[in-house]
Amino acid sequence: MTLHATSPLATAPPRGRLPENILHFVRMLRTAGLPVGPAKVIDAIAAVATVGVAQRTDFRAALATVLVSRHEHLPLFEQAFDLFWRNPKLLAKMVAALLPRVYGRIPQEAGQEIPARLAQAMFPPPRVPKHKEDDEIELDAALTFSPREILQHKDFATMTAEELAQAKTMLARLQLPLAMRPVRRTRSAPRGHAVDLRETLRRMTGATGAGTPLAFRTRVRRPPPLVVLCDISGSMDRYARMFLHFLHAIANDRQRVHTLVFGTRLTNITRHLKHRDVDVALARITACVQDWAGGTRIGGCLAEFNRRWSRRLLAQNAVVLLISDGLDAEGGEGLVFEAERLAKSCSRLVWVNPLLRYAGFEPRPAGIRALLPHVDDFLPVHNLVSLQDLALALTQHSARAGRMLRRAA
Amino acid sequence: MNDSSVVVSPASVDATLDLLDGQDYVADRRLATAVFLALRLERPLFLEGEAGVGKTEVAKVLAAGLHKPLVRLQCYEGLDTASAVYEWNYPRQMIEIRLAEAAGGIARDRLAHDIFTPSFLLKRPLLQAIDPDDGVAPVLLIDELDRADEPFEAYLLEVLSDFQITIPEIGPVRAKTPPIVVITSNRTREIHDAIKRRCLYHWVDYPDAPAELAILRRKCPHAPETLARQIVAFTQRLRALDLFKAPGVAESLDWAEALLALDCLVLDPQTVADTLGVLLKYQDDVGAISPAVASRLIAEARAEGVTP
16 A cells, blocks of 8 residues: 555645745745755645644754754754744844845945956866976976066065965966875776676677677776865964965865864864855855964864864865964963874875974974874975975875975974 | 555654654654654655764664565765666676577677666665565665765765666666655765755754663663663763763663673672773773763762662
8 A cells, every 4th residue: 555645745735824934934044044945945834734733842843854954053943943933023133133244245245346256267277287287387487587486486474465366366276186096986997907797798799709808997096085174373364364265276176175274263164165256255264263363272173173073074084184383372282192183083194384484493382393293294385386395295195104294303 | 564564654743753662762752753754755864963873773663663674775985886776687697698699590689688677687775675576665774874975975866856766778767655765874974965955854862861761771671770770870971071982872772781791780980990891982082081080970870860
């Protein structure tokens, strides 16, 4: 027998103003930032129709299963539910109070600035590595005469506003090629480690002669996931903004990139960085990060990362890029333990440090000394040229632990 | 299972609670609502939560309670169609070709048509669930989806939205009755929103003390009441601590069994120290529970265990 003869939508729809109120509730949630599309309204009405409105808890749970799709959104939903289903006007008022702030900014940005940037975005960055080499040769030929070349060697911290703007456009074009790694997935190939039986049999049925050439499969190679931890404390302020431009370019260029920023607390900005427009993305990041250009608690933030995020982000052999000057307000307290745990839970830990630009750099601060023994690569990155070095370092697959470290020490 | 044993899916949230309860699964009302909606709206149920909170168990209990077969697909990185959906029976196909050649006179294109038919197909879990041999739509458990990689997730989209699988040589295979789909994730990776959108989402949290006590009584009926209360009070306190991995329900049940095996009637510091490895699986966490901390927790648990 069939268990569900009628489709969910065929059940009697809720009567009266309930569907309308559900619609308003969904719209409220959307305004509040939950990703609920119009289709969710229909689902929600169907869910409520199925469960009924006799019990408030059931009604709430029914709406939650349809409208919430991430654990983080649950508290927001709960609050919205309590407010809305007690007194719909209350929430409307609150949202209305927020509206000028929310909408006041967006149309301005959307209306005026995007077209010019859109034009720039129309020229996609070169993707083939070969192409990139050509670029570099051209740069060398233009030595000292090209403003671009001067810019490349200039420290981010000493750039003027105009130079910064130029650097940002160059950063957006920079590629970050991670070494490809074999994964447990195969594709057909002329030569490979295993026979492709499916394809071979197809050939056998089609062949007329005695011999049938075997078809093969080989391992698929893809870049590992990249997790970026970027220091945005006061001492890193100038660099952090440049790095965010760089990270935005990476995040939109490839899959499996997660970005977190930290100062005194850790914030995951992966979703914000995914916005195609770099200025909108950065504006959103600035809005959600509360500890911008403040102090640094590297140990505490790494501890939080290890506890809350490492198991979610570091699966499948992720590479971790730690962007920090290593200057810790807490004097490296607890950092040794957390750095060791981080290094052990990722396949490769790369530390990018803009402080290394000084020739006489010695790893004296406690935070730096705590981190150093656990990083696989230690790179100075304070200008565009060194960012290209970074790209190079990430392509070299065999991580030789402490190689750069010894050079620096 | 034949038709006579088909159990009608529950008609209300309360009936769902009863169904789960009948299989010794103590569910809170929210979970029961999610399960009820998944059954009624024929949507996949996406259960996310820490390890050991009873996500997988939901599928098993549903299968048992509704008298449906359980088809389980354990996910891992690199899971491909050959092991998740279907595979052609190559040895049989080869024999078929050889036989045809020996007999002679069979047109090649005819042969190609003949060996790519359903009779040469080996069904893997997903195809089994969509096109079951006995015609009874099973409960399909897609376990730990976060372990699979993105390509597999993308493949699931077609299966989950249309309950349909496309085999190039045969065409689309569509489920006559959609299976009941339960997807679990430990959140070692974020599952793509596109998958979540097609599902009903429920976050399975650690149970509160009364619920955990109820679970313990069901799953571990030999445990004396005092010990059960103390175990629950102790694990609830452990979860409140700042641990790398808090113990799940599975761990507290294991612990109860372990304490019973040691003939322990009340919690005492020595036994707790000896058996802490059943609850905590990280050396740092075990180290964090110093004798002093353990004694304090035990004292609190004992005090709470007395008053019901």
